[in-house]
Amino acid sequence: MTQRSLDQFFKNPRTWKEDLVAVGGDFSVERLLYAYKRGIFPWSEDPIRWYCLDPRAIFDLQRVHFSKTVLRKVRQGKFRITFNEAFPIVMQACSYREKDNTWITPGFIEGYLELHRMGWAHSVEVWNAENILVGGVYGVAIGKFFAGESMFSFESDAGKVGLYHLFEKLRQSGFALFDTQQLNHVTWQLGAYEIPKHSYLDRLERALGDSNPWIIPPSLD
Structure with missing residues (x-):
């Protein structure tokens, strides 16, 4: 190609x-x-x-709004957080919908698994006290640009706790743009907002930089 x-x-x-x-x-x-x-x-x-x-929906990484409940669960260490330990399972969990169809079909999963194997797609896993995966997020990272693809929660706020830790890692790595594609109720509550397409494309061009894969920094705790 x-x-x-x-x-x-x-x-x-x-x-x-x-x-x-x-x-x-x-x-x-x-x-x-x-x-x-x-x-x-x-x-x-x-x-x-x-x-x-x-328009295109994005997050400002410095102005994300998590509820007091989510922040309390983060402080309490209610969940164990990992990165890239269970990417295929996170994608499968994100594809599950009890009452409607999902856009994350087998072709998506196969393609993004290959992206993950090559270092371009990443997941955050949220595990409960019984070491069961109860939440997660996945997306694509290029340069200092991250495209958030999907999130799931099988326990209350588990996905948002994963997103909190993802934002922390992205800030630590100096990311400049987080794309969430379009607004929904959850992303709007968290502080996502819309900008014109051409403004988005300008920001994207700056964020791509050398367009290298993201090497996730180790935890500091």
């Missing part, structure tokens, strides 16, 4: 006015990395639909 073929496959988000920028393709690492570096992400399978939303 060449740069030219990918350039021809995707519409340029800076000049294309619609949110949908391509249909088809695959979940190869080359295509996924090309897309994320240009503000594009997949949102369905069969066929794969690729989007660059306008």
Whole structure:
């Protein structure tokens, strides 16, 4: 797969006015990395639909709002937190919905597992006192840019506790942009907000920098 073929496959988000920028393709690492570096992400399978939303929802890493309940659970050490110990299980858990379908279908899981194996996709795992996985988050990191993909909780606030620790690691590593794609009730409560697509693309370009994989720093405690 060449740069030219990918350039021809995707519409340029800076000049294309619609949110949908391509249909088809695959979940190869080359295509996924090309897309994320240009503000594009997949949102369905069969066929794969690729989007660059306008407006775009992001987090300011310095101004995230966690509830007193979540912060108390963090202080109490109610959960054990790990990084990249159970990426496949986190993705499977994020794909589970009791009452509706999910966009995290088998093709997504296969593609992002390969991203993870190559160091581009990461997970946070939240374990309870019985060492059962009860919450988690996963996403894609390139340079100083992180795309948050999904979160799950099987115990109250477990996913948010994982997100808290993810934000802490990202701040420690000097990340400049956290993409959450679009607002929902949970991300809005946590402080996510919308910006115009072109502002997002400008921030993305600055955050990518040398576009290296993220080496997660060890815990300081």
